Amino acid sequence: MTEAATMEFHPQPQAGTAKPWAFPAPERGALPNGLTVLRCDRPGQQLVAVEVHLDAPLDAEPQGLDGVATIMARAFNEGTDKHSAEEFAAELDRCGATLDAHADHAGVRVSLEVPVSRLPKALGLLADALRAPAFADSEVERLVRNRLDEIPHESANPARRAAKELSRQLFPASSRMSRPRQGTEETVKAIDSAAVRAFYEKHIRPAAATAVVVGDLSGTDLDAVLADTLGAWTGGAAEPRPVPAVTADDRGRVVIVDRPGAVQTQLLIGRVGPDRHDRVWAAQVLGTYCLGGTLTSRLDRVLREEKGYTYGVRAFSQVLRSSADGTGAAMLAISGSVDTPNTGPALEDLWKVLRTLAAEGLTDPERDVAVQNLVGVAPLKFETAVAVAGTLADQVEQNLPDDFQARLYRQLAETGTVEATAAVVNAFPDDRLVTVLVGDAAQIEEPVKALGIGEVSVVTG
Amino acid sequence: MPMGHTATAETGSGGLTATEHRLSNGLRVVLSEDHLTPVAAVCLWYDVGSRHEVKGRTGLAHLFEHLMFQGSQQVHGNGHFELVQGAGGSLNGTTSFERTNYFETMPAHQLELALWLEADRMGSLLSALDEESMENQRDVVKNERRQRYDNVPYGTAFEKLTALSYPEGHPYHHTPIGSMADLDAATLEDARHFFRTYYAPNNAVLSVVGDIDPEQTFAWVEKYFGSIPSHDGKQPPRDGSLPERIGKELREVVEEEVPARALMAAYRLPEDGTRACDAADLALTVLGSGESSRLYNRLVRRDRTAVTAGFGLLRLAGAPSLGWLDVKTSGEVEVPVIEAAVDEELARFAAEGPTPEEMERAQAQLEREWLDRLGTVAGRADELCRFAVLFGDPQLALTAVQRVLDITADEVREVAEARLRPDNRAVLVYEPVTPEDADDEASEEAAK
Numbered sequence: 001m002t003e004a005a006t007m008e009f010h011p012q013p014q015a016g017t018a019k020p021w022a023f024p025a026p027e028r029g030a031l032p033n034g035l036t037v038l039r040c041d042r043p044g045q046q047l048v049a050v051e052v053h054l055d056a057p058l059d060a061e062p063q064g065l066d067g068v069a070t071i072m073a074r075a076f077n078e079g080t081d082k083h084s085a086e087e088f089a090a091e092l093d094r095c096g097a098t099l100d101a102h103a104d105h106a107g108v109r110v111s112l113e114v115p116v117s118r119l120p121k122a123l124g125l126l127a128d129a130l131r132a133p134a135f136a137d138s139e140v141e142r143l144v145r146n147r148l149d150e151i152p153h154e155s156a157n158p159a160r161r162a163a164k165e166l167s168r169q170l171f172p173a174s175s176r177m178s179r180p181r182q183g184t185e186e187t188v189k190a191i192d193s194a195a196v197r198a199f200y201e202k203h204i205r206p207a208a209a210t211a212v213v214v215g216d217l218s219g220t221d222l223d224a225v226l227a228d229t230l231g232a233w234t235g236g237a238a239e240p241r242p243v244p245a246v247t248a249d250d251r252g253r254v255v256i257v258d259r260p261g262a263v264q265t266q267l268l269i270g271r272v273g274p275d276r277h278d279r280v281w282a283a284q285v286l287g288t289y290c291l292g293g294t295l296t297s298r299l300d301r302v303l304r305e306e307k308g309y310t311y312g313v314r315a316f317s318q319v320l321r322s323s324a325d326g327t328g329a330a331m332l333a334i335s336g337s338v339d340t341p342n343t344g345p346a347l348e349d350l351w352k353v354l355r356t357l358a359a360e361g362l363t364d365p366e367r368d369v370a371v372q373n374l375v376g377v378a379p380l381k382f383e384t385a386v387a388v389a390g391t392l393a394d395q396v397e398q399n400l401p402d403d404f405q406a407r408l409y410r411q412l413a414e415t416g417t418v419e420a421t422a423a424v425v426n427a428f429p430d431d432r433l434v435t436v437l438v439g440d441a442a443q444i445e446e447p448v449k450a451l452g453i454g455e456v457s458v459v460t461g
Numbered sequence: 462m463p464m465g466h467t468a469t470a471e472t473g474s475g476g477l478t479a480t481e482h483r484l485s486n487g488l489r490v491v492l493s494e495d496h497l498t499p500v501a502a503v504c505l506w507y508d509v510g511s512r513h514e515v516k517g518r519t520g521l522a523h524l525f526e527h528l529m530f531q532g533s534q535q536v537h538g539n540g541h542f543e544l545v546q547g548a549g550g551s552l553n554g555t556t557s558f559e560r561t562n563y564f565e566t567m568p569a570h571q572l573e574l575a576l577w578l579e580a581d582r583m584g585s586l587l588s589a590l591d592e593e594s595m596e597n598q599r600d601v602v603k604n605e606r607r608q609r610y611d612n613v614p615y616g617t618a619f620e621k622l623t624a625l626s627y628p629e630g631h632p633y634h635h636t637p638i639g640s641m642a643d644l645d646a647a648t649l650e651d652a653r654h655f656f657r658t659y660y661a662p663n664n665a666v667l668s669v670v671g672d673i674d675p676e677q678t679f680a681w682v683e684k685y686f687g688s689i690p691s692h693d694g695k696q697p698p699r700d701g702s703l704p705e706r707i708g709k710e711l712r713e714v715v716e717e718e719v720p721a722r723a724l725m726a727a728y729r730l731p732e733d734g735t736r737a738c739d740a741a742d743l744a745l746t747v748l749g750s751g752e753s754s755r756l757y758n759r760l761v762r763r764d765r766t767a768v769t770a771g772f773g774l775l776r777l778a779g780a781p782s783l784g785w786l787d788v789k790t791s792g793e794v795e796v797p798v799i800e801a802a803v804d805e806e807l808a809r810f811a812a813e814g815p816t817p818e819e820m821e822r823a824q825a826q827l828e829r830e831w832l833d834r835l836g837t838v839a840g841r842a843d844e845l846c847r848f849a850v851l852f853g854d855p856q857l858a859l860t861a862v863q864r865v866l867d868i869t870a871d872e873v874r875e876v877a878e879a880r881l882r883p884d885n886r887a888v889l890v891y892e893p894v895t896p897e898d899a900d901d902e903a904s905e906e907a908a909k
Contacts, residue, residue, distance in 0.1 A: 007584035008688035009535060013577050013681075015548065016570035019499035019672070044497040047832050077752065086762065089753035090818065096825030115832055118825075142765060149768035149791045152720035156614045260896055264604070264612045296542050305539060308600025311608045337608050369547040376549015379500050380566045383837050 021379040023406040026212070026392055031231045034207030034238070038392055038402065039222060040214040042385050048116045048215030049386040050126065051393035054108040055241060056203035057321065059176040065195055066176070067147065067183020069103035072135075072196045072204075074143050076101050076110060079134035080125075088125065097122040099129070104181060105321045106397045108204075113386060116216055120225045127229035130209070133200065140193040147188050155461070158259070158266035158337065158438040165257055165436045165459070166268050166333070170248040177246065177320060205235025210396045214389040243321060246329035248272035250432045252454035257461075258441040265343040265439030267313070269350075270333035273427050275322045276400055280423050282411035284317065287424025289370045290362050291315045291353075292334055298353050299334065309338045309346040315428070322398035332427045340440055344447025347435070351453055354430045361421040370420075375409050477835065477859045479668075479845055482679060486691040487663025490682050491845045491855045493670040495838060501572040501671035503565045504842035505579050506850045508666075509659035510559040511639070512632035512698050512779060520639015521647055523556035524602050525655050529563065530554070531594035534585030541578055548574055556637045559779055560850055566839045569672040573681050576669075580685035583665070586656055595649045606638050614719045618889055625711045625887035626727045626783060632699045633780045663691040666849040671838035701780030703729070705879070711887040716894045721768065721789050723891040724799045728784035730880050733776035734852045739865050740872040741880065745772040745784050746823035747815045747873070748806065748881075753822060755806050756788075764802060766794040778851040784881065796890050807881045814874030824866050831862040 026038040061068050077092075077099055079085040092099055097114035099122075110130070114122040154160040164180055171178035183191075211230055213222065250271035274280055292299040292315025299313045313336030322328030338346040382388050395404050430453075437444060441458045449456045479493040511522050532538050545552045548571040554563040565575040610616040620636045627633040667686070669678050707729055731737035749756045749772025760767035773785040788799050815823065834840040835858075844858035 007580070007690070009581075009585075010577065010685060012535065012544075013573040015574065016572075018568060018570045021499050021568075044495075045836065047829065047836055086753065086758055089751070089757075090822060093751050093753045093822040093826055094818070096829035098829075113829070113833075115829055142762065145765065145791065146761070146768055149721070149789075153614070153768075153789070156718075156720040158612060262612060264607045266612075294542070294546060296539050296546065301539075304601055305597065308597045309604065311601060311605040337604070337612065339604055339607060369543065372549055373546040376568055376571075377551055378549075379498055379568055380549075380551055383498050383500060 023378060023382065023409065024388055025406065026402055028402060031206065031226060033231060033234055034205070035230055035233065036210040036396075037226060038210065038212045038396070039217065040212075040388060040392065041217045042214055042388060043216055043218065045215045045385040046116050047113055047385055048119050048213065048217070049384075049389035050112040050123065051212040051389045052110040052126070052130070053210045053393050053397045054110065054204055055208040055238065056103070056108045056199070057241070058103060058105050058181060059244065060203055061176070061199070062195070064187055065191055066179050066187040068191050068195050068199045069108055070182040071140060071143050071147065071188075071191050072199050073101035073103045073108050073110070075135055075140055075196055076129040076133055078139040078143065079136060080128035081132035081134065082128055085134070085136070085139050088129075091125055092122065095122040095125070097125070099126060105177060109393065109397070116220060119220060120229070123225055123229040127233055130204065130230070131233040135193050135197050135200070137193045140191070140196055144188055144191050147182065148185060151185055151188075158262070158264070159335070161257055162266045162268035162335070162436045162438045165255060165438075166270050166434060169255055169434050169436065170250065170270065170272060172247060172249070175246070205238065206230070206233045207235060208238035210393070212389045212392045212396065214392070215385040243323035243327055245327045246272060246321065248329070250434055252431045252433055254435040254437065254448055254454050254456040256441045256445060256448070256456065256458045257436065257438040258458055259439055260442065262340060262438070262440045264337040264339055265437050265444055266337045267347070268333060268335045268436045269433050270331055271433055272320075272329045273317065273332040275319050275328035275330045276398055276404065277322060277324070277326045277328060280426075282408055283415045283419040283423035284427050285408075286367065286370055286374065286412055286415050287362065287420040288315050288317055288332070288427060289374060290366050290420065291357065291424050291428065293370070294373075298357065299350065302349050302353055303336070303338070303346055307342070307346070307349065309342045309349075310336050312336055313350070317427070319394075319398055322400070324399040328398070334428070340443050343437065343439060343444040344451065347448060347453065348451055351430055351451065354428055357421070358425045358430065362417050362424070364417050367417040367420055371412055371415070374412050378409060477841065479855055479859065480675065481849075481855060484662065484683065484687050486687065486689055487661070488686050488689075489666045489849055490679065491666065491668040491849055492673065492675045492678055493668070493841060493845060494673055494675060495670065496672045498838075499569040499672045500838055501567050501569045501669060501673050502838035502842040503567065503572070503575040503579060504668045504670075504839070504846050505563045506666045506846035507561045507659060508664045508850050509561055510557050511635060511637040512558050512701060513659065514635070514639075517643060518647060518651060519635045519643040520602070520637070521643070521651060521655055522561055523637045523639065524598060524644060524647055525652055526554045526556045526561050527598040527602055528590060528594060528652055529582055529586065531598065532589040533582040534588045535581050536578060537589075541582065544574060544578060550575065558633055558637060558777060562843065562846065564839060564843065572669070572673060572678065576681050576685050579667070580689065583660060583662065583686065584689040586660065587653055590649070590652060590656075592649055595652060599644055599647065603641060603644055606641065606644070610638060615723060615891065618725050621713060621715065622725060622727045622887055622889050625713055625889070626729065627703070627780065631703070631780070632701050633777065657692070658694045661692045661695070662686060662689050663693070664695055666846045666855075668842040668845040668849070668855070670842040670845065698779060703781055705729070706885045707887070708884060710883050712890070713888070714890045714892060716892050718896060719891050719893050722794070722796050722893060723790065724786070724788045724796050724803070725889040725891070726786040726886045728786070728881055728886045730774070730782040730784045731876065732780070733778040733782055736864070736868065736872065737876050738776060738782055740868050740876040741782065741784060742774050742827060742865065743815070743820070743823045743868055743873045744810070744877045744881065745774050746826055747819045748772050748810060749786065750823070750826060755810065756803065759802055759806055760788060760799065765791060766798055766802065767791055804883060807877070811874065811878040811881060814877070815870050817870070820870050820873070827865045828862055831865070
C-alpha cells in the first residue's frame with residue numbers, strides 16, 4: 001500500500017456567530033431558621049445538585065483533635081434520629097442519590113446529587129443528617145478506625161505525600177494549615193463520639209449554613225420541599241468568625257521525601273499567594289494558564305512535548321481560605337511527575353521556563369489563546385448542575401458575591417498581556433518557591449543540588 | 462434529512478433522539494439535537510483497541526492515539542490542541558481494549574472547526590508523522606505508564622488480574638498501556654502500518670450531539686470527511702470468546718511494598734450487550750456498589766475487617782466481561798478472613814437472590830449513573846458511538862437504562878449463581894513487604 005491515497009483538502013473554517021451564554025445568576029433567599037438558600041433552575045438537568053456549606057472551618061477544631069471535622073462530616077452519613085447507619089445508606093441508595101461530605105480549611109461541604117424525581121425524599125434525608133445526626137459511639141469508633149487505616153494509603157501515594165510535605169514546609173507549626181486536613185494518627189486516635197458531638201453542637205446550625213440547589217426545578221415546588229426538609233432544622237444564631245491571617249515561609253529550598261527505588265519523582269513546587277478577593281486574581285488565572293494550564297502551555301511545551309520527561313506538568317492556584325477583608329490566601333503550585341533519571345534536567349528546564357517568562361514576558365498571541373480558552377469553555381464547563389452548584393458554593397465559602405464568576409469572565413476578557421505577565425511572574429518567582437520531591441534520594445539528590453535552586457534536605461517516611 | 466431515518470423518541474429514552482447516516486466511503490454518522498446549552502460534542506470512535514495488537518507490540522494502539530495529536534497535513538505540531546482550546550473547546554482521546562475514541566466539546570459556533578480537524582487527521586496523518594514525534598510520544602507514554610501504574614501502590618493490579626483472567630495469547634490478555642519493552646520496540650513503520658490498517662472512515666463512527674442544525678452539520682461532515690478514501694486492510698480481531706466458566710480458581714500472590722493487604726479478584730461474566738450482562742451489573746451493584754451494599758455492610762460495617770470493599774463491572778463486548786472485586790484490609794486482618802466472608806456472602810446471594818428492596822436500590826443507582834452519562838452532550842456522543850461500534854445500533858444508547866430496569870430478580874440470582882463462584886475467578890492477593898525485604902528479593906532476582 002502507498003500513501004498516495006488522498007483526500008480533498010479545504011481551508012480551515014471560520015467560526016460561526018457565538019450564541020450568548022452567561023454564568024447563571026442564582027436566586028438568593030433565606031428560610032425562617034436562618035439557612036441561606038441559593039437556587040438556580042437549569043432546564044434539562046435531571047440530576048439535581050445540592051451543595052451545603054457549613055461554616056465550620058478546620059481551624060475551629062480543638063487543640064489535639066485534628067480530624068474531628070472530617071469524622072463529623074463522614075458521620076452525617078451514618079444514621080439519624082429516624083434511621084440507623086445501614087438504613088440511612090439504604091434509603092439514600094433507594095433515591096439513586098449520592099451524599100458526600102468533607103471538611104476543609106474554609107468549612108464543611110456536604111454534597112447531594114439525586115434525580116429530580118426523588119429530590120424531596122433525598123432532601124429529607126440530607127436535612128435529617130444535618131438536623132439530627134446519630135453520632136452513635138460504635139459508628140464513630142468505626143469511622144475513626146477507618147480513617148486510621150487510610151493514613152498509610154495516603155502516605156504511600158506520591159502526590160498525597162508531596163502535598164502533606166509542602167503544607168508542613170510552608171506554614172508555621174502553629175497554623176492549622178501546616179497539618180493534614182484529616183488529622184494525623186495521633187490526633188485521630190483521640191477522637192470519639194463525644195468530641196464529634198461537641199464540635200457539631202458548637203458550630204453546625206442553619207444560620208451558619210448555606211444550601212445551593214441547582215437543576216431542572218421546573219416541576220418542583222422547591223419552597224414547599226425546603227420548608228418540609230431543611231426548614232425543620234433549628235439552631236441558634238451564627239457568630240462572626242474572624243479569619244486568621246495566613247503566613248508562609250517560601251524561602252527557595254528543596255525537600256526530598258526519600259522513596260528508594262521510585263521510577264519517577266513526584267514534583268510539587270509551591271508558595272502562597274492572593275485569593276479571589278485580590279484585584280490581581282483574573283490576571284493571575286490568565287498568566288498561570290499560560291505557564292502551565294494545559295498541554296500547550298509553556299511548561300508542557302518543553303517538559304512533555306519537546307523532552308518527553310513527563311506525562312504532564314500543571315500550574316494552578318487553589319484557594320485555601322478567604323474572607324471579605326482580603327486576608328485570605330491561595331496555594332500557588334506546579335505539580336507533576338518526571339522519570340527518575342531526568343529529574344535534574346526536568347527541574348533545570350522548569351526553572352529555565354520560569355526565568356525566561358520573567359525576562360521576556362508572555363506574548364500577545366499566547367494571551368489571546370488563553371483568554372479564548374478560559375472564557376470560551378465556560379458553557380461546556382458549566383453544562384451540569386453539579387458544576388454550577390460547586391462554583392456557587394465555592395463563592396459562598398469564600399465570601400464572594402454571587403456574580404463573581406460571571407464578572408471574572410468579563411475581567412479575563414479585559415486583561416492584557418502585560419498584566420497577565422506581571423501576575424504570573426509575581427506568583428512564581430524563581431527564588432521564592434518551595435520544592436518538594438518525592439523520589440529516590442540516592443539518584444536525585446546530587447543532580448538537584450547542582451541546580452542551585454535552594455538548599456536541599458532529605459526526609460523519610 | 463439526506464439518507465437519515467428520523468427516529469422518534471422511544472420509551473425510556475428520556476426524550477432523546479438520534480439519526481443515523483452513512484457516507485459513501487463507509488463513515489457512519491450519528492446526529493442528536495439538544496438546544497439547551499450552546500455547545501456541541503464531536504466524538505469519533507475507531508474500531509480498534511489493544512485487542513487488535515499483536516505479540517511484541519502491546520501498547521501500540523495507545524501510543525498511536527498520542528501520535529494523532531502530533532499534526533497532520535494542514536495542522537502543524539500541536540495545532541490540534543491549540544486550535545480546539547483557542548476556540549474555547551476541550552478535547553482528548555482514550556484507548557481501551559475494544560476501541561480508540563477522540564472527542565471535542567465545542568461552543569456550538571465552533572463545531573465546524575472540530576469536524577475539519579478530525580477529518581484532516583483521519584485523511585492525512587501520515588504526511589506529518591515523523592521520527593521526532595514518535596520518539597517524543599514514546600517517552601511521554603512511558604512516563605504515563607510510570608505515573609499511573611508503576612509508581613503507585615497496587616498500580617499494576619489491573620494488568621496482573623487481566624493477564625490472569627485471559628489466557629496467554631488471548632486478545633485481552635494484555636492491557637492498553639502495554640509493556641515498556643514493547644513500547645521501546647515500536648517503530649515508525651509500525652505506526653504507519655497501524656494507521657493504514659485501522660484509521661479508515663469505514664472503520665469509524667462519528668457522532669455530533671448538542672446545539673446543532675442537523676442538515677448543516679451533515680453537509681459539513683460530507684464536505685470534510687466525504688473524500689477520504691475507504692480501505693479494507695483490517696483483519697477481524699482474534700476471537701475473544703471463552704467458556705462461560707474458568708473451571709478453577711486462578712491465583713497469584715504479590716509481595717510488594719504496599720500499605721496494606723488486599724484481596725482483589727476478577728470474575729468471568731457475560732459479554733456486554735446481553736441481558737445477562739445487565740443482570741450481572743445489578744448483582745454487582747447489590748453486592749458491592751456503595752455504602753448499602755452487602756459486602757460493605759459485612760466487611761466494613763459489621764466485621765470491620767476492611768477499609769474499603771466493593772465490586773465494579775468492566776463491560777466488554779468481544780470477550781467475557783469482568784466483575785472486579787477490590788478489598789483493602791483493616792489493620793492486621795489477614796486475607797483468608799476476608800476471603801471466607803466474601804465467599805459466604807456470594808454463596809448466600811446466589812442461593813437467595815436480591816431482596817425487592819435491593820433490586821429497587823440497585824436499579825435506582827444504575828439509573829442515576831445513566832442520567833449522569835447522558836446528562837452532557839459529550840457523554841451522550843460517546844454512548845451513541847459505543848452502541849454503534851460495538852452493537853451496530855446507536856439507538857440502543859438511548860434505551861439502555863430501560864433495559865436495566867427490565868431485569869428481574871430471578872435473572873440477577875441466576876447470573877450470580879452461574880458466575881460469582883470461586884471456580885470462576887482470578888484472585889490477586891497483596892502481601893506487604895518492607896523496603897528491606899523488597900531489596901533482598903530484587904538482589905535474588907538479579908542473581909538468577
